[in-house]
Amino acid sequence: MDNEMISALDIIYPRRCPVCDGVIKVFEIRNGHLRRGGYIHRGCAKSVKIVRGSTCMKCGKPLGRSSTDEYCSDCVRVQHIFDRGFSVFEYRSISGSVYRFKYLGRREYAVFYAAATKKLLGDRLKVLGIEAVIPVPMYRGKERKRGYNQAAVYAKAVSKILALPYRGDVIARKRDTVPMKELDATGRRNNLKNAFNIVRNDVKFKCVLLIDDIYTTGTTIDELSRVLRVAGVERVYFLTIAIGRTT
Ligand SMILES: [Zn+2]
Numbered sequence: 001m002d003n004e005m006i007s008a009l010d011i012i013y014p015r016r017c018p019v020c021d022g023v024i025k026v027f028e029i030r031n032g033h034l035r036r037g038g039y040i041h042r043g044c045a046k047s048v049k050i051v052r053g054s055t056c057m058k059c060g061k062p063l064g065r066s067s068t069d070e071y072c073s074d075c076v077r078v079q080h081i082f083d084r085g086f087s088v089f090e091y092r093s094i095s096g097s098v099y100r101f102k103y104l105g106r107r108e109y110a111v112f113y114a115a116a117t118k119k120l121l122g123d124r125l126k127v128l129g130i131e132a133v134i135p136v137p138m139y140r141g142k143e144r145k146r147g148y149n150q151a152a153v154y155a156k157a158v159s160k161i162l163a164l165p166y167r168g169d170v171i172a173r174k175r176d177t178v179p180m181k182e183l184d185a186t187g188r189r190n191n192l193k194n195a196f197n198i199v200r201n202d203v204k205f206k207c208v209l210l211i212d213d214i215y216t217t218g219t220t221i222d223e224l225s226r227v228l229r230v231a232g233v234e235r236v237y238f239l240t241i242a243i244g245r246t247t
């Protein structure tokens with residue numbers, strides 16, 4: 001048996017695979033021993049692509065195996081306000097999973113995402129001197145309607161597994177914003193103008209890790225970074241579950 005406790009909840013609400021959404025057995029026989037089922041079907045684990053190889057030194061986007069570039073095409077054009085980004089999965093290989101995590105209540109996937117985060121990036125994140133793990137905030141009305149903020153669910157799981165302090169009370173989203181995918185670059189920036197504010201005036205962090213589900217253009221992370229820098233934060237890193245390939 002694993003040393004992890006089997007909770008009654010696991011039997012009443014069986015854990016689901018973050019890739020195919022099928023039920024994962026609470027127990028399975030492995031090497032002749034009864035073991036607790038994992039977080040993902042072993043076959044499904046093979047279809048998920050981890051971000052590896054050379055990545056953009058700014059946003060962390062995979063650059064392709066043969067690339068000798070230091071930055072992706074986006075980061076060559078745009079002066080980002082954050083310091084450096086990290087992501088765990090290539091977006092296309094996990095998009096369905098992230099969709100269910102975000103919109104269909106599959107909060108349990110966070111445990112798998114966080115475990116994969118620790119395995120891939122734990123050592124690198126640990127040495128950055130992060131004083132607070134901060135989720136990209138959701139507008140309160142929207143969060144009430146959806147029931148949870150997926151970035152906060154992932155951030156809490158990361159904070160726990162990496163033993164870094166979680167701070168969901170630092171920044172708030174003052175108003176709802178138009179979905180970013182409906183806007184061009186200028187529209188995206190204008191859409192976020194004054195959307196966030198620091199809600200604690202006793203914040204004295206020098207180094208923080210912002211957390212979101214997906215990294216696309218970085219407009220949201222940049223705007224949050226700007227607000228944090230104004231408040232005196234010196235280094236702003238971000239971490240997302242998934243990131244797209246460079247275009
Ligand atoms: Zn599966």
Ligand SMILES: [Zn+2]
Pocket residue numbers: 056057058059060061071072073074075
């Ligand atoms: Zn980049």
